[in-house]
Amino acid sequence: MTYIPGLKGVIATETHLSSVDGEIGELIIASYPLEEIAPRATFEEMAYLLWHHSLPSQSSLNAFTESIQKHRTLPNATIVLLREAASQNVSVIDALRMATATLSLTSTNDDASDAQTLIATLPTIVATYWRLINNQEPIAPNPNLNHAANYLYMLTGKNPNPAQTRAITTYLNTITDHGMNASTFTARVITSTRSDLISAIVGAIGALKGPLHGGAPGPVLQMLQEIHSAENAEPYMRAKLEKGERLMGFGHAIYKVRDPRADVLYDALESLFADNSDRDFYTFAQHVEKTAITLLEEFKPGRRLQTNVEFYTALLLHSLGLHPDLFTPTFAMGRAVGWIAHSLEQRALDRIIRPESVYTGHKNGQWIPVEKREPLLT
Numbered sequence: 001m002t003y004i005p006g007l008k009g010v011i012a013t014e015t016h017l018s019s020v021d022g023e024i025g026e027l028i029i030a031s032y033p034l035e036e037i038a039p040r041a042t043f044e045e046m047a048y049l050l051w052h053h054s055l056p057s058q059s060s061l062n063a064f065t066e067s068i069q070k071h072r073t074l075p076n077a078t079i080v081l082l083r084e085a086a087s088q089n090v091s092v093i094d095a096l097r098m099a100t101a102t103l104s105l106t107s108t109n110d111d112a113s114d115a116q117t118l119i120a121t122l123p124t125i126v127a128t129y130w131r132l133i134n135n136q137e138p139i140a141p142n143p144n145l146n147h148a149a150n151y152l153y154m155l156t157g158k159n160p161n162p163a164q165t166r167a168i169t170t171y172l173n174t175i176t177d178h179g180m181n182a183s184t185f186t187a188r189v190i191t192s193t194r195s196d197l198i199s200a201i202v203g204a205i206g207a208l209k210g211p212l213h214g215g216a217p218g219p220v221l222q223m224l225q226e227i228h229s230a231e232n233a234e235p236y237m238r239a240k241l242e243k244g245e246r247l248m249g250f251g252h253a254i255y256k257v258r259d260p261r262a263d264v265l266y267d268a269l270e271s272l273f274a275d276n277s278d279r280d281f282y283t284f285a286q287h288v289e290k291t292a293i294t295l296l297e298e299f300k301p302g303r304r305l306q307t308n309v310e311f312y313t314a315l316l317l318h319s320l321g322l323h324p325d326l327f328t329p330t331f332a333m334g335r336a337v338g339w340i341a342h343s344l345e346q347r348a349l350d351r352i353i354r355p356e357s358v359y360t361g362h363k364n365g366q367w368i369p370v371e372k373r374e375p376l377l378t
């Protein structure tokens with residue numbers, strides 16, 4: 001047996017859910033190319049597709065949507081916890097993880113019901129918490145709005161326009177699933193022990209939170225804000241590269257061509273700005289992108305460093321008025337559909353995930369009574 005650090009290249013499972021080809025920039029979600037499905041489906045259709053392996057008929061979609069809507073309201077205990085977390089200024093992603101765990105209070109340990117509760121309540125948790133830490137009273141879910149529009153409504157109290165609703169929906173659809181990423185693997189490992197769905201999603205949120213996984217779009221926005229003006233783009237990024245630093249929103253462990261998710265989000269932004277005269281930030285960001293690609297080819301020739309999903313995620317969520325602290329929690333809301341789909345797939349497989357390790361320690365330890373042990377040097 002060979003030790004492969006980070007399990008890179010190790011195939012951990014078979015899946016019907018998504019396929020990522022980094023050489024040709026292809027992402028297939030449940031048999032649909034990303035660019036075919038993400039800009040067209042509602043989020044509810046996307047969830048149905050990933051959980052049932054086919055798009056719903058109109059009547060199935062209506063029933064599914066209605067059923068999810070009914071689960072949007074939070075249990076009292078969840079709100080109590082969020083108020084306590086807000087009083088201690090806990091980060092939004094930590095509050096989301098802790099509050100998600102409280103959903104066990106009303107769970108019947110039935111996967112289908114837990115799946116709907118999780119998807120329906122994650123936006124309510126995030127929006128409720130966001131308002132609490134900003135000293136505003138939470139806004140109740142609006143049953144007349146679909147899942148994505150209701151999220152923006154609960155954050156701001158304003159009904160989003162159709163272009164904004166389409167943009168947030170396309171974003172959430174785009175990030176629903178992406179092969180065997182760290183948080184998805186976490187969800188599968190937890191489910192593989194026959195544990196429950198809520199535990200799997202709580203664990204996955206914990207895995208997503210790390211800066212090597214779901215934490216990148218915040219720094220992209222920070223970089224754009226530091227660059228501030230088009231003429232500063234070239235000198236700012238050149239200086240970073242000369243110091244050996246990385247440009248946020250570029251490069252990817254798997255994609256060696258432009259990330260297909262960046263293309264879909266780029267198009268979503270185009271539509272968002274179609275009837276908007278204030279395109280300045282968008283045009284500026286496009287200039288930064290073009291400059292970055294040129295500089296990366298100059299400083300890292302042949303490494304094929306291209307725009308990744310986080311660059312346009314930052315732009316899109318910022319354009320929708322979301323604060324960077326909401327970027328990773330919003331990512332979690334979309335990816336939760338994939339986490340649940342993988343957990344259901346793992347449940348059907350019913351096989352514990354249990355890799356091996358290579359012991360590198362000694363084997364000849366001899367017991368020494370505590371009073372005779374040497375103090376450790378610190």
Ligand code: ACO
Binds near residue numbers: 245246249251254309
């Ligand atoms: N800016 C400058 N140089 C870079 C960048 C970048 N964004 N990305 C990679 N490089 C360089 C590396 O320094 C390395 O140089 P070297 O060969 O001279 O040592 C070379 O390109 C290859 O880089 P790797 O580290 O092998 O690339 P890897 O595939 O492991 O890393 C990663 C991918 C972590 C995403 C990297 O590109 C990066 O740090 N990007 C910036 C952060 C970012 O945008 N993260 C979001 C990624 S998308 C997502 O996770 C959903």
